[in-house]
Amino acid sequence: MPESKEIVAALEKIKSEYAAAAKAAKSSAELGDWKAKYLGKKGELSSVMSSMGALGAEDKKVVGRIANEIKSAVEALYEEQLEAVHSSEYLARLGVVGDVTLPSVGVPRGRTHPLYDTLEEISSIFISLGFSVADGPEIEDDYHNFAALNFPDAHPAKEMQDTFYVSSVGDKEMLLRTHTSPVQIRAMKSGKPPFKFIAPGRVYRHEAIDAAHSYVFHQVEGFCVDNKTNLADLKTVLEMFIEKYFGKRLPIRFRPSYFPFTEPSVEVDVECLVCSGAGCKACKNSGYIELLGAGMIHPNVLSNCGLDPNIWQGYAFGIGVERFAMQKYGVDDMRLFYKNEMRFLGQF
Numbered sequence: 482m483p484e485s486k487e488i489v490a491a492l493e494k495i496k497s498e499y500a501a502a503a504k505a506a507k508s509s510a511e512l513g514d515w516k517a518k519y520l521g522k523k524g525e526l527s528s529v530m531s532s533m534g535a536l537g538a539e540d541k542k543v544v545g546r547i548a549n550e551i552k553s554a555v556e557a558l559y560e561e562q563l564e565a566v567h568s569s570e571y572l573a574r575l576g577v578v579g580d581v582t583l584p585s586v587g588v589p590r591g592r593t594h595p596l597y598d599t600l601e602e603i604s605s606i607f608i609s610l611g612f613s614v615a616d617g618p619e620i621e622d623d624y625h626n627f628a629a630l631n632f633p634d635a636h637p638a639k640e641m642q643d644t645f646y647v648s649s650v651g652d653k654e655m656l657l658r659t660h661t662s663p664v665q666i667r668a669m670k671s672g673k674p675p676f677k678f679i680a681p682g683r684v685y686r687h688e689a690i691d692a693a694h695s696y697v698f699h700q701v702e703g704f705c706v707d708n709k710t711n712l713a714d715l716k717t718v719l720e721m722f723i724e725k726y727f728g729k730r731l732p733i734r735f736r737p738s739y740f741p742f743t744e745p746s747v748e749v750d751v752e753c754l755v756c757s758g759a760g761c762k763a764c765k766n767s768g769y770i771e772l773l774g775a776g777m778i779h780p781n782v783l784s785n786c787g788l789d790p791n792i793w794q795g796y797a798f799g800i801g802v803e804r805f806a807m808q809k810y811g812v813d814d815m816r817l818f819y820k821n822e823m824r825f826l827g828q829f
């Protein structure tokens with residue numbers, strides 16, 4: 482005859498095993514077997530309980546209570562597991578893989594590209610300074626991209642290594658515009674001064690790609706023509722723009738330079754924000770970064786467009802959008818903007 486101690490030990494064994502066995506049952510059939518093993522007429526619990534007959538009244542009471550507790554727990558777990566197994570079997574029939582009750586991983590939200598944001602921001606500052614916005618084609622002819630802008634025929638910028646030429650149209654050699662300046666020509670040819678606009682857009686140059694260069698990049702052309710605008714106005718507008726864009730006054734440098742379409746020409750540098758003037762990859766260790774080229778419109782350009790340079794004058798500038806974005810966001814390699822790397826883009 483089993484003693485009370487042995488029966489309790491057998492019950493404790495069942496108690497320690499049933500829950501893990503239920504979790505292992507992945508289908509309703511397996512769960513049915515599990516139920517039979519513990520609760521069936523020939524199951525473990527029944528056989529232990531049937532051996533209780535020989536116990537004394539006091540022992541029977543104690544052992545009976547333990548057995549009933551286990552039985553209720555097994556029954557409750559069966560109901561719970563049955564529901565889980567049914568729902569996973571249902572989802573499997575629908576072709577749903579995985580546990581739909583797990584918390585969602587979240588859907589990443591789309592956002593605008595940092596270069597687009599920069600282009601928008603630059604444009605909105607110039608609009609606040611009284612400029613309107615003009616547009617022009619990205620595929621241009623030699624006349625609008627070079628000749629009308631006073632490029633001599635043998636200018637190095639026209640050579641194959643700088644310009645992407647595309648198929649000719651009639652006797653016109655077509656190319657991908659190397660700057661946004663052709664928009665000036667189109668505006669002067671089709672309208673009457675005064676002009677005061679910006680022309681944001683994509684430009685192309687046959688250049689080797691490195692941390693500061695790309696074969697496609699963005700420019701914002703600035704253009705102002707009337708009968709009194711001078712170099713001091715250009716300087717003021719650019720200083721106001723740079724201060725607004727960076728949110729503070731930064732050391733700015735105007736360096737004499739040369740462009741065929743402006744006279745005098747200047748290059749505008751601002752202290753490198755990536756390294757605060759100490760020197761880094763983005764500024765080629767100079768402490769300054771060249772942000773834009775500018776100047777007073779060359780009299781030849783005005784005459785080419787039918788404007789008398791003795792009456793009309795003005796300035797033009799070309800802003801490198803990538804450089805402004807790199808400075809503002811502390812990015813030291815332009816190539817990062819074009820890689821579509823989500824970890825990079827997600828920071829903006």
Ligand SMILES: [Zn+2]
Nearest residue numbers: 753756761764
């Ligand atoms: Zn630097």
